[in-house]
Amino acid sequence: MKDLALSAKSIEKYFHQPQTFQVLKNINFEVKKGEFLALVGKSGSGKSTLLYVLSTMDTDYSGKLEINGSPVTGKTQNELAAFRNAHIGFVFQFHYLLPEFTAIDNVMLPALKLGNKPKEEIREKALANLDLLGLKPQAEKQANKLSGGQQQRVAIARALINEPAIIMGDEPTGNLDSKNTKIVFDIFKELAAERGQTIISVTHDDEFAANCDRVIELSDGELV
Amino acid sequence: MKFKIHRYIPFQKTNHKIAITHLTSNVKQVIVAMLSVTFGISMYVFMNGFMKGVNDTQTGLAFSTLSHVRIYNDLPEDNSNLLSRYVNNDVAVNIRNPKVIQYTEGIKNSEKIINQLKNYSEIDAVTPQVNINVFFRNGSIKVNGMLSGIDVENEDLLFQTSDYMVDGDWHELNHRNDGIILGQGLAKKLSLKVNDNIIVSTADGATRNYKIIGILATTLASVDNSKAYIKIGTARQILSKNMGYVTDIQINIKDFNTATKIAEEINPITNYKVEPWQEANGQLDAANALRNIIAVAVSLTILLVAGFGIYNIMNMSVNEKIREIAILKAMGFDGKDIVEIFLEQSIIIGILGGLVGMVFGYIISSIVDNIPFKIATLDSLPMEFQTVDYVMAFVFGVITTFVAGYLPARKASQVDPVEIIRG
Numbered sequence: 001m002k003d004l005a006l007s008a009k010s011i012e013k014y015f016h017q018p019q020t021f022q023v024l025k026n027i028n029f030e031v032k033k034g035e036f037l038a039l040v041g042k043s044g045s046g047k048s049t050l051l052y053v054l055s056t057m058d059t060d061y062s063g064k065l066e067i068n069g070s071p072v073t074g075k076t077q078n079e080l081a082a083f084r085n086a087h088i089g090f091v092f093q094f095h096y097l098l099p100e101f102t103a104i105d106n107v108m109l110p111a112l113k114l115g116n117k118p119k120e121e122i123r124e125k126a127l128a129n130l131d132l133l134g135l136k137p138q139a140e141k142q143a144n145k146l147s148g149g150q151q152q153r154v155a156i157a158r159a160l161i162n163e164p165a166i167i168m169g170d171e172p173t174g175n176l177d178s179k180n181t182k183i184v185f186d187i188f189k190e191l192a193a194e195r196g197q198t199i200i201s202v203t204h205d206d207e208f209a210a211n212c213d214r215v216i217e218l219s220d221g222e223l224v
Numbered sequence: 225m226k227f228k229i230h231r232y233i234p235f236q237k238t239n240h241k242i243a244i245t246h247l248t249s250n251v252k253q254v255i256v257a258m259l260s261v262t263f264g265i266s267m268y269v270f271m272n273g274f275m276k277g278v279n280d281t282q283t284g285l286a287f288s289t290l291s292h293v294r295i296y297n298d299l300p301e302d303n304s305n306l307l308s309r310y311v312n313n314d315v316a317v318n319i320r321n322p323k324v325i326q327y328t329e330g331i332k333n334s335e336k337i338i339n340q341l342k343n344y345s346e347i348d349a350v351t352p353q354v355n356i357n358v359f360f361r362n363g364s365i366k367v368n369g370m371l372s373g374i375d376v377e378n379e380d381l382l383f384q385t386s387d388y389m390v391d392g393d394w395h396e397l398n399h400r401n402d403g404i405i406l407g408q409g410l411a412k413k414l415s416l417k418v419n420d421n422i423i424v425s426t427a428d429g430a431t432r433n434y435k436i437i438g439i440l441a442t443t444l445a446s447v448d449n450s451k452a453y454i455k456i457g458t459a460r461q462i463l464s465k466n467m468g469y470v471t472d473i474q475i476n477i478k479d480f481n482t483a484t485k486i487a488e489e490i491n492p493i494t495n496y497k498v499e500p501w502q503e504a505n506g507q508l509d510a511a512n513a514l515r516n517i518i519a520v521a522v523s524l525t526i527l528l529v530a531g532f533g534i535y536n537i538m539n540m541s542v543n544e545k546i547r548e549i550a551i552l553k554a555m556g557f558d559g560k561d562i563v564e565i566f567l568e569q570s571i572i573i574g575i576l577g578g579l580v581g582m583v584f585g586y587i588i589s590s591i592v593d594n595i596p597f598k599i600a601t602l603d604s605l606p607m608e609f610q611t612v613d614y615v616m617a618f619v620f621g622v623i624t625t626f627v628a629g630y631l632p633a634r635k636a637s638q639v640d641p642v643e644i645i646r647g
Contacts, residue, residue, distance in 0.1 A: 052642045055554070057553075057554060057642045057645075058642045077558065078560070081557060082558065083556075084554065084555065085557075086556070090551075090555065096547060096548075096554075096645070098242070098551070098552075099548075100246065105241075105245075109555065110556060112237070113556055113557060113561075158555075170645070
């Protein structure tokens, strides 16, 4: 039990617009710590919806969700925000950096928000993360002056800053060319293998999925 | 634990940093928002200063001939039915050709009242007057008017009469029992000038000859066309009254706005009518109040428009940054943080706009203060510089930006990150 990063029990979710429709049907699965998991499925299968439920951002579901051993179902929005800040890192299809901030400021932001380390320490850590992703020379550049691949790597560095239990990716390579896709994938692989970082990523890239530790496929809202 | 302390500071450092970055990365928009506050606040300062200036000028002009409080004999009472006090209404009374045999005119023992008045610390100056309705005559020209017997020095203290002299010297009247000072209009009607003689006759048939020693022009034509001044002793002489007889006691107090209150305080020491200026000249008081209402209404409307300006700009900013807001929320910033980030921006805009607005307001006021306007005693447009206007403008400005900024900030805090990120 102790080495579980995430456990989902009988997750169900409905969309009510334009008409009531069940997107997720009785989903049960567990993710071990250090696992690199790919969520795949056809468009409309509910894989992204599931990811946002798992990310705690979407609270409109029934069932039980535990992350890192603590139940998150039923918490208030503000509690969940604090929980995400400390335990979950995000990498989205579009990088979603704050464009007016420098790369390093973007990376530091979640840690500054968490606020349990002095600023200098956070800065060093952010720099180390950027270095790990080969972006040290770009640290002081403004985010909107970086290339797409660089921005996505900054987003990964940001996701890592609070040493989260899980990194969640929503098609993190969906917007990148094959070269950058490979770079990002290798980074994920390395994080999982060498640092024991749990990663859950939605993808429709078969090659990406094939190289993961485990693949979960959704079809019409059910696990296959 | 040591490093968690700043979590309890109301404005989080991180939120502050984001707010400042947003502001500095969009200077143009910030300046436009700031200008709307600046405009509102400078207009508030200008409008209120100008209205206060106009009010003070208006009141000042009125007080050149009007005292703050006046004591006089409110006579005679209605004596047309003397029996009404003794018989009921159901008794038919028929009185023909009633004649009033005796009634008290003017104020007796004025010295006593004046001495008592001098004990009040709020009272600035007191002057007795003997006012008589007379005919002024020069040859065959006859003009109806008012002869005012006055205490030369105290009259000047109350009304600064000596400032309005166009010919001759006011204080000369002190030494001239046969001297008279005429209003400019009156002198013109009678075709008289300084050193000419004038004949004055009263309703009781007394006639006197005086020498004109001065001409004066106040701001009120009605006064200038009908009024003349002589020494109070000389006036008593015409009426054959003894020392101490006066028709009016005029009082000026330190703050004319308190006239009603002070009139009430004075009331018990005399049986005569004590009348504050507001009662005698209700229209002045009403005009002042109305002008103040207009000034406040106009300036608050301008501030409201400024508020809409800020609301609009902040709303645009929230819509522009909606993806950033979503990502901040995904990363763990809660609704309160988002409100702080956007509210801080509006408040900074409000404070900067307010400070510039106060300076601008001062500049506009100074310019208007120097615009020539040569009517009555004015040389330029009246303007009052009051700290309270600046403080109020700033406070209202900041409150407006706070409200105008809070609404978009709250909207930002309610953004659903899933909806935005999934597109």
